[in-house]
Amino acid sequence: MYYVSHEGQQMGPWPTDEIMKQLKTHALGWSDYIYDEAKEDWIFIMDHAEFKAHYQTEVPPVKETASPSTPPPQGSTQPGDKEWFVLKAENRYGPFSYVELVRMLQEKNLYEFDYVWNPSMTAWARVAEVEEFKPEKIRGLKESGQADVQEVFFRRRHARANYGASIIVHNNKKVWKGETIEISAGGAGLKIDNPDLQPGQTLFLHFKPGDGVPPFNAICTVVSKTTKSGGPSYGVKFTSINRTVQAAIKDYTEKVAA
Missing domain, CATH: 2.40.10.220 (predicted glycosyltransferase like domains)
Incomplete structure (x- = not known):
């Protein structure tokens, strides 16, 4: 049985099967926290011994030379689908939606030199190399008029x-x-x-x-x-x-x- 932390709220204790169910439905993310009794500390679910193997089967390993990806087919994912993963240094995060990644770019939480991946890609690729994040694509998203998208460009999520x-x-x-x-x-x-x-x-x-x-x-x-x-x-x-x-x-x- 494990305690988990999602968006600052502690939940559980839950058995392994329940946590896996929550991960598969995206109610929990691999970068949420789980309390590791052996370490007496909170760690990423993806780093916990009980779940690491499951995480590695869902997200592809990093290749030594990540070449530019072939652009995913048009319409293969929707802006709100949580199918994107992010690689920073050797740490992997996600899943995120496309709009969430655009917000992260706007708020300088994601950079063009970071790597991203979704299921339609054959390898990790730098943000700058992925078609969805080209300036013209971002500009088209901004001009789409969707209310949730406009918030990404015109409002900070949190006042500072x-x-x-x-x-x-x-x-x-x-x-x-x-x-x-x-x-x-x-x-x-x-x-x-x-x-x-x-x-x-x-x-x-x-x-x-x-x-x-x-x-x-x-x-x-x-x-x-x-x-x-x-x-x-x-x-x-x-x-x-x-x-x-x-x-x-x-x-x-x-x-x-x-």
Whole structure:
């Protein structure tokens, strides 16, 4: 029996069969979290010993030289179908819908040098090499007039605000100190005393209280890195966070923006 975490909400305990059922119906994603009693920590479902073999049979291995993919047949997937997977460094995430990937591109959570794959492709390919993500395709999507698509281009999913608080960061091996630059209900901008973190890595954060937001813990994924004279700063996306805390952050950012 296992506990899982989806969108910051803990669920379970569930047997292996139930979790596999939830994965097949996309109620859970392979990048959701499961509590590993042996490690006494939360890890990706895809990385858990019980589920790793199932994940590897559903997503193709990375080829040493990923050549440009043949464009999938027109109409083979719909914008809302969750059939896309993302590869960052050696970490695989998904499934996502096409619209979700476009949103990730707009929000700089996905880059042209990252790899993507869906079932109609024979190999992983860089975003820049896939027909669906060519500028003219994105432009056509933007001009389609669909309400959910327009939101991708004209609204941030979460309001952001400058925010100052000390943080403790660890990756299950080492611990670093840091501070926040900005925050939203979906993620944060951080300065961390480590110049070697890379997009795709998972971090565990402890935020000290600040500016009306209570202290809290969160699991996040590094989605961007910017190096300036003052040292590197990182953009992170929360993958597991208490909903009450998330609501408090949302109230704070909206109050600051008002």
